[in-house]
Amino acid sequence: MFYREAGDFKTSYPADAATFPIAFDRWRYFLVIGFAFLVVPFIINDYWEKAILLPFLIYALAAIGLNILTGYCGQVSLGTGGFMACGAFACYKLMTAFPDLNIFFIILLSGGITACVGLLFGLPSLRIKGFYLAVATLAAQFFLVWLFNKVPWFYNYSATGQITAPERTIFGVAVTGPESPAWATYLFCLVFVFVFAWVARNLTRGRNGREWMAIRDMDIAAEIIGVNPLKAKLTAFAVSSFYVGLAGALFFSVYLGAAEVGEAFNIDKSFLVLFMIIIGGLGSIFGSFVGAAFMVLLPVLLKNTLVGSLGWPSDLAQHLQLLIVGLLIVGFLIVEPHGLAQLWRLAKEKLRLWPFPH
Amino acid sequence: MDPVVLNTLEVILNGLMAGVMYSLVALGFVLIFKASGIFNYAQGVMALFAALTLVGLQTGQVPFAHLINAIFGTQLHHFGWELPSILAILGSMAVMILFAFLVERYILKHLVNQEPIILFMATIGLAFFMEGFGDLMWGADIKKLDVGLPQGGSFWLEEQTAGWASEGSDYYGMYIDVLDVWATMIAVALVVALTLFSQYTKTGRALRAVADDHQAALSVGISLRAIWVIVWAIAGFVALVAGIMWGAKLGVQFSLSLIALKALPVLMLGGFTSIPGAIVGGLIIGVGEKLFEFAIGPMIGGATENWFAYMLALLFLVFRPQGLFGDKIIERV
Numbered sequence: 298m299f300y301r302e303a304g305d306f307k308t309s310y311p312a313d314a315a316t317f318p319i320a321f322d323r324w325r326y327f328l329v330i331g332f333a334f335l336v337v338p339f340i341i342n343d344y345w346e347k348a349i350l351l352p353f354l355i356y357a358l359a360a361i362g363l364n365i366l367t368g369y370c371g372q373v374s375l376g377t378g379g380f381m382a383c384g385a386f387a388c389y390k391l392m393t394a395f396p397d398l399n400i401f402f403i404i405l406l407s408g409g410i411t412a413c414v415g416l417l418f419g420l421p422s423l424r425i426k427g428f429y430l431a432v433a434t435l436a437a438q439f440f441l442v443w444l445f446n447k448v449p450w451f452y453n454y455s456a457t458g459q460i461t462a463p464e465r466t467i468f469g470v471a472v473t474g475p476e477s478p479a480w481a482t483y484l485f486c487l488v489f490v491f492v493f494a495w496v497a498r499n500l501t502r503g504r505n506g507r508e509w510m511a512i513r514d515m516d517i518a519a520e521i522i523g524v525n526p527l528k529a530k531l532t533a534f535a536v537s538s539f540y541v542g543l544a545g546a547l548f549f550s551v552y553l554g555a556a557e558v559g560e561a562f563n564i565d566k567s568f569l570v571l572f573m574i575i576i577g578g579l580g581s582i583f584g585s586f587v588g589a590a591f592m593v594l595l596p597v598l599l600k601n602t603l604v605g606s607l608g609w610p611s612d613l614a615q616h617l618q619l620l621i622v623g624l625l626i627v628g629f630l631i632v633e634p635h636g637l638a639q640l641w642r643l644a645k646e647k648l649r650l651w652p653f654p655h
Numbered sequence: 656m657d658p659v660v661l662n663t664l665e666v667i668l669n670g671l672m673a674g675v676m677y678s679l680v681a682l683g684f685v686l687i688f689k690a691s692g693i694f695n696y697a698q699g700v701m702a703l704f705a706a707l708t709l710v711g712l713q714t715g716q717v718p719f720a721h722l723i724n725a726i727f728g729t730q731l732h733h734f735g736w737e738l739p740s741i742l743a744i745l746g747s748m749a750v751m752i753l754f755a756f757l758v759e760r761y762i763l764k765h766l767v768n769q770e771p772i773i774l775f776m777a778t779i780g781l782a783f784f785m786e787g788f789g790d791l792m793w794g795a796d797i798k799k800l801d802v803g804l805p806q807g808g809s810f811w812l813e814e815q816t817a818g819w820a821s822e823g824s825d826y827y828g829m830y831i832d833v834l835d836v837w838a839t840m841i842a843v844a845l846v847v848a849l850t851l852f853s854q855y856t857k858t859g860r861a862l863r864a865v866a867d868d869h870q871a872a873l874s875v876g877i878s879l880r881a882i883w884v885i886v887w888a889i890a891g892f893v894a895l896v897a898g899i900m901w902g903a904k905l906g907v908q909f910s911l912s913l914i915a916l917k918a919l920p921v922l923m924l925g926g927f928t929s930i931p932g933a934i935v936g937g938l939i940i941g942v943g944e945k946l947f948e949f950a951i952g953p954m955i956g957g958a959t960e961n962w963f964a965y966m967l968a969l970l971f972l973v974f975r976p977q978g979l980f981g982d983k984i985i986e987r988v
Contacts, residue, residue, distance in 0.1 A: 373772060425972050426984075428694050428771070428927065432919045433972060436965035447956035518988045564916070568779065575776045609725050616790040623784025627777050631765040634773045 300648045316498060333487060338480040346479035351552045353593045354486040355544050360573040360585035361497050362540025367571070368580035369501055370533035371513030372422050372430060376437035378566035380538050382558050383441055384411045384545025386451050389460040392473075392550065393453055400465035400472060400550070404489065407546035408539040414441075415538020422530050426516075438567055445558040461555040473550045482551050489543060498582045500536065509533050510580075541570075572622075576629055578638025587637040595622065665829040666949045667942055672835035674941020675842045676900060680918035681925070681933040682845070683893040688927045689866040690886040691763070693774045697782035699915020701751070701891060704789045706898030706907045708750050710800050711793040713743040718792045740802040744895070751891030759884045786912060795909065800902035805833045838900045845896060846934060849889075858885060866928075920968035926981025935979060940964045 300321045307313040317323040341350065359377060366372050387407035391398065418437040425433050445451045452460050464474030471477040472485040500506055508529040511519035520526050549556045556562070569592060577588020596618055603614040633639050647654075680698060687695040711718065715734040723731055738746070762781065766774055812831055853859035864872040865882045873879055901911055921940050925932025944963045952959045977984045 373775075421969055421973055424976050425969075426976065428775070429923055429972055429976065429978070431775075432923050433965070433969050435916070435919060436962060436969045439962035439965055443958065443962050447958065515988070517986050521988060571776075572779075575773075579772075610721075612795065613721055613725055613791070616787045616795065618787070619783050620787030620791060623780045623782070623787060626780030626783065627762055630769075630773055630777045630780065631762070634766075634769055 300645070300651070302649075316502075330491070333491075334484075338484055341479045341483055343479050346483055347552075348597055349593060350483055351486060353589055354483075354490045355548045355552055356570065356573060356593060357586045357589040358490050358493060358547070359541050359544035359570050360577065360589045361494060361582055362537045362544065363570050364574045364577075364579065364582070364585045365497060365501065365509070365540065366533050366537035368574055368578075368584075369506060369513060370509035370530065370537075371516075372419075372530065372533060373428070374434040374537070375431055375564070375567045375571065376418065376434035376441075377541055377570045378562045378564055379438040379441035380411050380415055380541040381545030381548060381566060382445055382562035383414050383538075384408060384542030385549035385556060385562065386445050386460065386558070387411060387542065388546035388550050389453075389462065390451065392463060392465065396463070399467065401467060403465075404543060404546045404550070408543040411542020411545065412535045412539040415534045415541075416531055419531050419534025419538075422534065423527060435564075438564055442558055442562060457557075459555055459557050460549065462550040462553075465550075473554070475554060477551075486547055486551060489547065493540060493543065494582055494586075497536075497540070501582065505529075505532060505536075513580075572626060574636075576626065576636055578636030581636070581638035583641065584636050584638030587641070591637065595625070661829065663946075663949070665831070666945050668829070668831060669835070670942035670945030671938055672831070672839050672941070673945060674921075674938040675839045675934075676835070676897075676904075676937075677914075677917050677921045677940055678934045678937030679838070679842050679845070679893065679897040679900060680914050681921040681937055682842075682849070682930065683890040683897065684918060684922050685925075685927065685930055685933045686849075686890050686893065687886055690862055691865075691883055692771060693763075693778060694771065694927070695890065696775060696778040696915065697785060698890065698894060698918070699912040700782040700785045700789070701754075701894035702898035702901065702914065703907070703909070703911040704754075704785050704898075705747055705751055705891065705895040706800060706902035706911060707789045707793045707798070709743050709747040709802070709895070709899065710798045710902070710907050712738050712746045713740065713802075714798075716793055721794055722791055744802065744899075747895055748892060751895055752888045755884050755887030755891050758887055759880060763883055764880065782912070782915075786909070790909075797906045797908040800899065800907050802899055802903065804837050804899075804903055806903065807833060832904075834900070834904055838904075841896060841900070842934075845893065846930065849930065862886065917964065920964035923968040923978055924971050926978030928982050929978070929980035932978060932980030940967065943967050 300319060302319055305318075305320050307318075315323075317326055337350070359381060363374060363377050366374050384407045387410040388403055391403045391406055392400070395403070414437075418434065421433055422430055446458065449458075452458055455461075462473045464471050464476060466472065467481075467485065470481045472481050501509070508519070508524045509532075511522070511524045512526060512529045512533075516526055519529070545562070549561070553561060573588035573592050574585055575588070576591055577586070578584025599618045599621060600611075600614055603609050603617060604611050609617075629636070680702060683698045683701070684695060687693055687698070710716075715736045715738065717723075717731045717734060720731045723729060758781065762777060766777055812829055853862055861872070861877045861882055862885070864875070864877055865879060869879065872882075897914070898907075898911065901914055905911065921933060921936040923936075924939060925934070925936025944960045944967070947963050948957070948959050972978070
């Protein structure tokens with residue numbers, strides 16, 4: 298009834314090509330953004346910040362990064378954990394080497410460094426395809442984690458091999474370190490996620506995005522119609538690693554505060570982010586958000602119900618969690634291989650005709 | 656002989672045998688990939704699950720004891736009887752066959768004609784499910800697996816080789832685990848059996864037909880679903896053998912499922928579609944990583960075994976993108 302194009306006249310090309318052509322969608326989007334920026338910071342508490350909102354935002358960023366590479370460009374990567382570690386360690390080195398540099402730029406720079414590393418590991422993708430590439434990206438995962446574990450320069454020769462984020466402020470408010478208030482860290486991450494989700498959305502519908510999708514759908518055909526595979530694949534790797542690097546830097550500096558590479562950025566992280574984009578929807582920015590929300594909320598919910606309400610031992614709850622996550626993944630793939638984003642699209646299609654479907 | 660030469664020889668021998676152990680896992684991958692084009696990430700967890708079931712049956716554990724205790728407040732743990740190894744192995748095999756049947760019935764059937772990446776993700780989901788299920792069924796503690804295979808270093812070889820070193824050097828002989836030798840022999844037997852099976856039996860011929868061309872196989876009356884059950888059952892059997900070997904070596908625990916990750920570079924090197932490739936790839940990776948760790952590892956901080964195999968495979972692939980023995984990639988628009 299409210300959700301339809303009828304009566305919504307476009308008078309310019311930009312209006313016609315808008316991300317949200319339907320007025321209802323546009324207002325909903327503004328409402329969500331307004332709520333996230335203006336309401337949540339006032340009602341947030343430490344539990345919501347640490348358990349749900351920060352991991353959600355940071356994983357959403359990582360998922361957008363991986364979605365650009367896997368969902369849009371079709372290059373399956375299992376090296377997300379390694380690239381996140383790269384962002385985290387770049388952030389740590391920059392934080393300790395340049396104490397006066399604003400943390401905002403440090404995070405951006407860490408993303409840039411990760412993008413360079415990603416480019417390097419993206420080079421074989423020109424020769425290696427499909428599953429061979431997926432396994433090849435595992436080389437990045439294991440090599441990077443080993444490197445950060447074994448070369449003391451990366452963790453400033455600390456005895457434990459841990460990296461700890463010193464306190465850094467923006468406009469006088471701490472956003473890293475143990476003293477940072479919940480609303481500040483939340484807003485800090487939210488700004489990054491908001492800006493870069495917007496950038497990603499527009500990248501993927503522009504020339505670059507079309508090149509990536511052409512490569513994904515069939516790389517030889519794309520080459521014949523004039524897409525340069527070298528450029529397309531390497532930009533996808535670079536942009537994707539940039540996002541993942543940002544996520545890694547935020548994950549370490551804002552969320553964890555202290556990290557040990559083998560624990561925080563192991564192969565499970567790579568799979569977790571991959572699950573997010575599969576469950577959320579390959580090739581969809583919105584899907585990255587939904588997938589991240591799903592994978593962050595599910596363990597919290599399960600733990601609360603099983604351990605909190607039923608009083609089962611926590612190790613049992615953990616096994617059950619594995620089992621349920623596995624079942625859900627398989628179930629989702631059977632019901633809707635294109636993820637939650639596709640369900641959302643279908644729902645919207647239905648809604649456009651509601652209440653008179655014929 | 657110079658002790659350095661002998662040490663290198665020992666490293667190479669150990670590497671070869673470690674390689675065979677990797678090949679054991681890789682074999683399961685290749686079988687399923689050939690027959691259904693599915694890259695089965697759950698292979699490692701299948702080995703873990705098979706080994707868990709074997710130990711559980713052998714020692715007469717009550718399945719789901721932990722869960723039942725949590726719900727009903729009982730104190731169950733063991734039935735109080737022990738099965739002989741051979742019966743336990745047969746029992747585990749039956750469980751793996753049942754598992755193959757269920758996987759086909761509830762997962763693969765619904766995912767026919769999906770993209771390979773979706774199928775791959777489904778097997779990751781399956782791996783998670785089985786890991787949780789196995790832990791829930793048999794408990795997550797580390798278990799000892801003993802099916803009567805000999806273990807420990809070979810004293811005979813140690814004594815023999817101790818004399819080879821040049822006079823005056825303190826060389827104590829080679830250390831080679833007897834279990835590894837057994838594993839090698841079993842792996843060889845397994846490969847021979849699988850080759851014979853696929854060359855000389857009717858089912859084997861059907862398997863090869865499906866691997867060659869799904870549609871052509873369907874059109875001559877081969878049941879794809881039956882073949883998938885058979886292939887998954889065989890992969891389950893290979894997983895059981897790998898689980899026994901690795902379980903006897905490391906104990907049955909969660910890290911057993913990580914051997915799947917070690918088998919991946921082997922697959923890349925040998926090619927996803929070739930059984931001999933899995934063996935040769937395993938040997939190259941095994942020797943390569945042990946030699947690298949022995950020669951260069953100490954200089955750059957050690958523990959290079961984590962990533963060296965991947966880097967080696969990556970280098971190989973840059974020159975031969977389909978692996979050493981993989982089918983030639985033909986690309987058409």
